[in-house]
Each structure stands twice: as structure tokens, then as C-alpha cells.
Amino acid sequence: MSITDPQGFRAAGYAAGLKASNALDLAVVVNDGPQYVGAAVTTPNRFAAAPVYLTRDVAAGGRVRAVILNSGCANACTGERGRADAARMAELTAQSLEAEPSEVMVCSTGLIGSHLRMDLLATAIPEVCRQASDDGGDAAAQAIMTTDTVDKQAAREGAGGYRIGGMAKGAGMLNPAMATMLSVLTTDAVITPDLAREALAAAVGPTFNRMDSDGCQSTNDTVILLCSGASGVSAEPAEFTENLTALCADLVRQMLADAEGASHTIAVRVRGAASEAAAEAGARAVTSSNLVKAAIFGRDPNWGRILAALGTLDEETCPYDADSVTVAINGTVIFAAGAPSDSTPPDLSGHDVSIDIDLASGAAEATVFTNDLTHDYVEENSAYST
């Protein structure tokens, strides 16, 4: 159940000393081929971190031999020195693996605005590369953790026997004290560069991109797909994409379950929308409402806040008639035809809460996941950097 399940991959985790706790904080994932196909989806944030720019360039080159990842420092908003540090991480990795620096992606996660300890990485990167092995997936998954309480890993088999593996840390917007959601996915299927890009984009859309804890967007979020082709099995595009999406959904479930500071997982489903974009906008309006999230923490079915959140969207973004909207919480309709329903308030004592909104203006739908707003969220996020 790890990134080293597929053939052709080695990995390792190492304690470089970037974390004060001396926990694992450096990971490498090596693709031994015979193919070196890679693709990446990165944050749209305009203050994207130095390693994000580097990884985009490597993705454009299309040939990826390895990914080097560190926790304990985001290397974001670090200027020229940060860009040089990210480039040096790729160089050190390439030297250790007898690859080109242009074939090495870099990911960092941790505090924004502090510089990497390159003195430590100069010895640690060769060492983690030396240790990379075909059972190193677990250690790599542990090394990218920040405030995660458990590592997140998954694996699946596809038609003809190819495999997909994956690891993830954080939950980007779910547990944003970490500043970042990182994920590396591996497969030994024979995949073209185009299919790798398209399948990754298709898989990320309804999974990683539909988690939203607090509307905050990381400077470092990155999802990478590496393809070794070592199984010799040519994957059928639709089947591979479906399989990859299911694997991402599995990782997302693990992130939702581990979102620290949260006592509820909230699924906001908007259906009857004029378009998928309208449905997603409607769902995000609700998942980004502190008032809705605080009410659910308090097990208080204060549904007026759901409508107030939905009401902030303009007609163009999300067409609906306010008198035709129906809202249900945990299956109980609490608002319909412009007025409160005469129903027993839904029980919010369970961990999972569903908010179901029917806009009655079309056939599209989307579901966005979030967590409640809790004292632990405030505590964790008010005392992170110092």
C-alpha cells in the first residue's frame, strides 16, 4: 500500500534535522524506469514557493527521474536565495542518482518565509538517495508529514495487472497549519506523457481540489504522477484515469479523517445546478462560511447560515431562484419553497455531516468537503510559527 508497490520505484525517508523534533523530514522517490514519464499539478497561488516553479519547469521537460521532498520549511517567499536552494536540492539529488538536475522535481512544506538549512541537506540528500529501496515507501510517507498524525498511503491494481501507489501529507486546506498538501503518485503502467498529464488533471479535479477547510490556498500544494512503465502493461486511458481518481479519493478520505482540530467532516453537495461550475461555487460558498462551520462544531442545525452563505453568490456565478431552493441536513429537509420546513432538527452528533442543496435550476452537481471550525483549529493555527 505505498508508492513503492508499483515496479520500478525506490524510496526512502531520512531525518535531516530540519525539524526540531528530529523526526523524518526528507524523502526521495526514485523512478528506475524503463520509462521516466512525469506530470505535476501545482498551486495557482501567485506567491508560489521556489520548489513549485522548479517542479513546473521539470514537468514541462517531461522526463522525471526523482522527486526530493522536505518537511519543516516551505521555502516560500524566500526570493533569489530560495530559488537557488531549490535548484541545489535538485542538483544534489541528481548527483546522487546519476541523473540530470532537470529530471528532479522538488517539494517543500512547512513555515513560509524561512530559509532551508542547506548545510544539513548537503549531506542528507546523498544519504536519503543512498537509502532508497523498493520497500522505502512507508518511510517516505512519514518523512513528508507535518502536523499529520498518521501517514496517508494507498495502492490499487489496474486491468492487466499494472499498479498505482500514492502517498500524501496534510490536507492543504483541511489542516492548513501545514501550509501545504503534497502528494506523489506512482504507476508501473505504460503511459504516454499526454495521458499522464490528462489523467492527473482529471483525477485531481474531483478529489484534492474539492477539499476546502478554510478557503486558504497554499503556496506549495503539489501533486505529482511518476510512471515507470516497468509492468509492461499499456493502460487503457479511461480505465487508468478512473483508477487514478479512485486512488486520489482514497488519499482524500484519509486526509479528511486526519484533519486535526476538526470534530466533523462536512460534505456539501449542490445539485440541480445550471453547470458544474455553478454547483461547485455554491458548495464552496457554504464550505467557506465560518458561521456554518462553527454551528456544526456546536451541533447546532442553524441552517439560516447555509442560505446566507449561498445568498452571497451573484446570479451569473450561480443561477437559482431563492424560493425554489431546497436544503437538507443529514437527509432532513429543513428549508423548501422559500420557508422553513416543519421538521425535527437533524442530529449532528455523528462525525459525518451532509448538507444537500438542490438549486432546481439544472442537472449539474458537485460535492465539496470541509471540516467544522473548532477551538482546536484556532489553537493550532494561532501558535504555529513561534
Add this chain to the structure above:
Amino acid sequence: MSITDPQGFRAAGYAAGLKASNALDLAVVVNDGPQYVGAAVTTPNRFAAAPVYLTRDVAAGGRVRAVILNSGCANACTGERGRADAARMAELTAQSLEAEPSEVMVCSTGLIGSHLRMDLLATAIPEVCRQASDDGGDAAAQAIMTTDTVDKQAAREGAGGYRIGGMAKGAGMLNPAMATMLSVLTTDAVITPDLAREALAAAVGPTFNRMDSDGCQSTNDTVILLCSGASGVSAEPAEFTENLTALCADLVRQMLADAEGASHTIAVRVRGAASEAAAEAGARAVTSSNLVKAAIFGRDPNWGRILAALGTLDEETCPYDADSVTVAINGTVIFAAGAPSDSTPPDLSGHDVSIDIDLASGAAEATVFTNDLTHDYVEENSAYST
């Protein structure tokens, strides 16, 4: 220092029994003329409450004799019955004052989705109207409070001796457990309907509309201006607008100071912007970041979160070059030229925190105010309706 300071106005506050605490919960503001000019700015929320629709219609009519306001129930998302209840409030008020229902504005604040106790209001509205007096401003200001700890009132004198008075409750988005920010402004200046509308819109823009606690938008927010003309002084448009803006700013300061659950007031100023809209969008991106707000609660100058928030805006909404942005906290520059500044971390122990962002892409600026995200915010907003 109240809405009854200007000549030609009477007001009262009354305990109708809408609040379980038996505190004052019903207010009336009566304009005795000789002019009955009125204007209103209301929430753009698409689930606007029944009284908001009624008040807009009265504003369109242009002649306003009175405003009836209740706390304890928002009368929002209440359907046909809610609209009938709001209309009945106007009727009862009009009957008591020998006015037309079409001359009475209505405001409600409290929980969304519950119905008004019209049985109580049927006797309470005639009584509060009977009690209206020229020293009733204080009681009216108290009667519109929800979770406010103090009433908010202000008054000013204008050129030639006309007066402006004002009261406000809540803080809309500052203390959103209330669901609403309401304000009634009065003046005895001689004002044309056009000037009333224009001056109110101009005054609300940089004051009430620049407070943002959690990005949540109320279904009931309303600001009303009533003009009696009783001083006989014709106000000069620019001077009146400036004076009214200053009065609104005074009320905003009182709301910021009373934002329950907050331990810091945060002023986010964005300058060097390509347009005022870009500056405001930049400032709102920061004021709506839970991560920024939680960090300031923790007195943690975790400035990377400010940049991450700013980075979420697209180029069209807010043009800037990431490497040219400068950020200062409490006067200390902490980020410039794409990299951290080598400065002593700013002290965040005081109540007021300033975040100053220079986008270096123009000459426009805007300041948006917010509060920090605290345990008290979560507590208050997780246990409101039940």
C-alpha cells in the same frame, strides 16, 4: 449623542417579549418633518430577509415617516408568512402614527428562519409608538442590540448648525452571531431625496462596507438615513456627505471596539494599487484569511500567510508583481523585493494591529478592518440558535 439630537425626531425602545431575557427588543424612530426624505442601503444577499424587501420598496417611494426595528428574530428565510409579518409591522406602526404603511421602513435582527411573534407585536408596536419622544434615542439604540455589550450612538453638527445623529447595532460581519448590522441615521438638514441617496451611498462605502470579520454576509444588513429638514438649514452636498461619512466612521469604530470574541482590531491597508477596487480586493483577501486572523490572535507575526492570501487573487482582479510587493506589520517591513526582511518580528501584544501592503502597481488604496479569529468567536458562533 443620539438619533433624537437632530430636530424633528422622536424615538423609543420597548420590551415586547421577543427576547427570552425580557430586554428591550423593539425600537421606533419617528420623523415629524416637515420633510420626510429617506434613503436606505441594504444587503445584496439573495436570501435577503422579508423586512429588507419591504424597506427597499419604501425607499423607492421616497417618503419615510418612521422606522420600526426589532431584535430577537431576523424574519429571514420565512417565506410568505414572513413577508406578511413584515408588512403587518409597517401597518401597525402606520396606524399608531397616523401615517401610511408605505411610509414605514422595517428592520429585523436575530436568528434566521424563525417566525416573528406577531401576537406580542400587535400590542407592543402601538405602545412603542405611543412612547416615542425626543429623548428616546438611547432606549431605541439599546433595543436593537443583540450580542452587543454596549449601544453605539453618535452625533455631529454641520455647517450652519444642522445636526446628524446615528445609532447602530452589531457589526454585521464583525460579530456575525447577530446575523446583522443595522444603523439608522437622522438629520434635520434640508436635503433633497437625491442628495440623501447619494450621500448615504458615499458614506457607507468607505465605512460600514469596509468592515469584514469573517467574509459572511448578512441577510438583514440595513443602513437608513432619515431627513426631517426641521433645522431649516440647507446642507451643502459635499460638506454634508463628509459629515455623514465621519459619523458613520465613528459608529464603525464603536462596532470594532465592541466586536465580541475578538482580542485584536486589524486594519489592512493596501496601497500602490492599480485601482481602488484592486486595493479593496487585496485587503479583503487578507481580512478573510482564517490563517492570518488566527496567527494574530496568537500574536504570531506569521506573515507568510498574508502573502499566501494575497496570492489567491487573480491578475485581473488585483494586478501586482509578486517580487515588488512590500508588507509591513505595525510599521515593521517584513517582506520586500520577493524575500523576507531581516527585521525584528513586530510586537502584536497591543489591541490594534496594522498590516500595510504596497503593491507597487499604481496609486490607489483602500483599508478594510477586521478582527482576529479567537476561541471566543468559535464559542459564540457555535452556540447561538439553541
